[in-house]
Amino acid sequence: MMDLFASLSTGTGYWNPLAWLLATVVAAVIVYLIWRRGESGYKKGTIQTTPFISGNPEPDKGMVHIRASNLYWGYLDALKGYYDFIVPAHTGIVNDYVLWYLGVTAALIIVVVVFV
């Protein structure tokens, strides 16, 4: 029977998931200890558990959630040049798809035949 708990050897190093798991458990215990120190006497359904937004009324639930398109706006804006090129390349026209495939095949034939 092989050793179930062996470390994963990667040629130049090794990694043991169980050691990592142990560290996670220790971290979880510490988190739990900190959490225990918090207020425990709150009651559900009272004003204690409603959101407090500087006294303003709580907005509609649908308004609070940040929708997917609004995430990573900065990232997409920073790489605008790249995305302006790559997104239109996916034209959705099947002729283009076939052309890409045949073009890559042709290019690879040239590469392989030249660099034998």
Place this chain on the structure above:
Amino acid sequence: MRMSKLVRTGADLLYPFALIFGLYIILHGHLTPGGGFQGGAVVATGAAIVIVAWAYEDVAGMIRKVTMKAQESAGLLLFIGTAALALGLGYAFFTNVLANSGSLFGLSVPFGPNPGELNTAGVIPIMNIAVGIEVWGGLTVILLYLLSGLNKKEEGS
């Protein structure tokens, strides 16, 4: 969209001949050029002639999709069952168990001057018949589906 009476009568007359010719090709697949696929295609052509000459609605009651689908599956099951028969008898998958067995289609090939023996192919005729049944059903179903859309707008699928 029914065609003229001449065409319809011609199609009616041609249909049995297409059927018989196709079945001939299927049944003689192990002896003459052709076989299950070719014969099945010929039979399906007969169906195509009738569907084109008459309207799809006229033919739908005679050549039914459900029957043809069942026929397709039955042909495939017969094919794979014949192949699996060898496993049951202790040979490898697809082994020609009937060849040289002396029974159905399995006569031995005689040597020396002789008039020839036709039924020597073993399971091959059976597989030809299976493929013939399958292609007959399959191609007819395809034709029915493709031609059922003629002259019709928006049909739920």
Place this chain on the structure above:
Amino acid sequence: MNGFLMTNAPALLIMLPLIGAFATPFIGRVSPRVRSAWVLLIMTLTTLTALLLASDVFLNGTQIYVFGAANPDLAIPLDSGGIPIRIIFTVDAMSALMQVIGAITGFAVLLYSISADRIHSGLESFYTLFLLMIAGIMGMVSTGDLFNFFVFLEILSISSAGLIAYRIDGGLAVEAALKYFILSTIGAMVILIGIGIYYGEYNALNIAMIASRMQFTLLDQIALVLIIAALAMKCGSVPMHFWTPDAYSMAPSSITAMLVVASQASLYGLFRVVFTLYNVTLNAMTVGWIIIILGVLSMVVGVTMAIPQKNVKRLMAYHAISQTGYMLLGVGVGLAVLGNQPLMESFGYIAMEGGIFHIINHAMYKGLLFLTAGAIFFRIGTYNLNKMGGLGHSMKYTMIFFIIGALAIAGIPPFNGFASKLMIYESVFAFNPVLAVIAMVVSILTLASFVKVFHSIFMGPKLPEYETVQEAPVPMLIGMGVLAAIVILFGLFPQPVVDGLIAPAAHALADQSGYIAAVLGGA
């Protein structure tokens, strides 16, 4: 009985799904319940056969099965002049690994599908095609005959295309299937030209036979490119990936999970051609770098295209492209140093093991992710990320499975994606540090994009429109649970998996003479 199973396992592996597929239309007439039981029975038997065969192969080495022979072990008929003329299945460790992947994923997907696809009509055809797909995958990964490979590839393509178009969806699914099928038909025909070239040159179709006669002439070079380009297209590597997001996003979710395995079967074909058919006769550096570049392009373009997507399945499909890049990268590095034994020992084998380990990991976690996406669609009826939110309140188990899948794909320990990615990083770093850095950056972007998906689907307050949403049905959860359990197990105990499954597969792939000897006898 046991001996019968052992001997005939490779044939049973395609016979069972085929019989199941062709009998399904008849059995479906009885009642839907009987049909589900029948399909499940067939799939269970197939899975058990695959596991049995795999254990046999890993214990006793390569198995061959000769179709139509009196004795399934008789590869070369006595009167054929030393040429294996029959169709031969050659199941070595790599094939066995792929069979296990196909069988386990197929089984989990079927459990899920019986519950999820209940609402559709025409389920007889659905399960017929599903089982044909299983037969196609099994045949592709076990066959030792090139033309047979083409036939199973076409079976797989046709059944996949039918299944992609299954939910017509206002024509969108048909559009996706059409694009997939036009490309894959042309690809398959191009592969057939390559096979024809081999036949014309070497008068053989058997992989082992061609490999033993391989010269690497000009025609062989052209055939090599024709085949690897077509198979790279089929496994969705950039810049031939365009069909992938369309097909993956429009297919029913259960089928998408199977399409992942189907594209990995093409990947297997690519590796088989490069390593077994050519091995050291080709210019390993050039072809290795071609595969590496395809892999790097797939990784980068896949992940960057994934980030702005709004359809959750499209996003995951781009991630599938990106993860395929890792496999191509790992195995490409192994190929680039093939023939150089010291380098092979120091990092080549590890890179190949990482790439191959990533194949099985990817099938598991990507299958899991697609199934969670399908479960969410099953309950709320949309894939649009902009319309989702707050589902963590009502679909807790689905959320947990999603987290497991997302962390695994992003390479976070202790899930399986980390183990294979670590192997790829470290071995690729030894080969070329730049590639390793790119791989890590792609991994970070993957995590970023899944954080976005997780936030949009599950986080936030319970939205009013999803007030009545319930947890996914239990059979769907079981299907996801099977895959999630494997993800965690492989992550916690990576080394036994690598020792037991992956390393034999990698060595079997690199060992051309062993493959030839298994079929032709002698070395």
Place this chain on the structure above:
Amino acid sequence: MFWNLPFIAVATLSLIGLATVVTKKNLIKIFLGINIFEAAVNLFLISLGYREGGIAPIFTSAPSTDMVMATPQALTLTSIVIGVATSALLLSFAVIIWKKYGTIDTDQIRRLRE
């Protein structure tokens, strides 16, 4: 030169077929292009199987050394059968696309993109 004629025909037909697929926008024409390409591949296989002076492998009194393995013919037949299935599936896709989109122009069939 003369014996290369089939292969020249194969190359020409392949190019015609692929050019049709790439340049034509009509789905039916694209399918015809695919069919032409398939025909080219089938012609390629069948020309590979030609051996000068060979005879069909049928049980006769002919010398068995001159008999030719029928493998390329079997491959071609299989390939034709697959081609029929392929064409049927593609055409049925075109029928549904026509019903749902009202067009078979590939420039219009691009609701899935990006």
